[in-house]
Amino acid sequence: MSEALDAVERIPDPEARVRAMSQAMAEQVKRTAAWKEERKALVFQLREEKVSLRKIAERVGTSLGTVQDILRGHSGSWGSRPKVNPASE
Numbered sequence: 001m002s003e004a005l006d007a008v009e010r011i012p013d014p015e016a017r018v019r020a021m022s023q024a025m026a027e028q029v030k031r032t033a034a035w036k037e038e039r040k041a042l043v044f045q046l047r048e049e050k051v052s053l054r055k056i057a058e059r060v061g062t063s064l065g066t067v068q069d070i071l072r073g074h075s076g077s078w079g080s081r082p083k084v085n086p087a088s089e
Helices: 002-009 014-048 053-060 064-072
Strands: none
Touching: 002 014, 014 053, 014 064, 053 064
């Protein structure tokens, strides 16, 4: 995959290079949602199989925090996370 992206960056004509970059970015946006859903399904499957969170992170190639976020149903930036009320803990 990196080789294909590197090839785009080596396109000598600036307009052709940017056109190819735009196409790659648009394609990535389309695929990201589907790929996230597939990853989410695997995380939940592995958790049902009693695989540890750290092992799940290792097996799917992501961080422990991302696995925890998936299991909690959180997606998005840190700014959109619900605030924890210290008095309620």
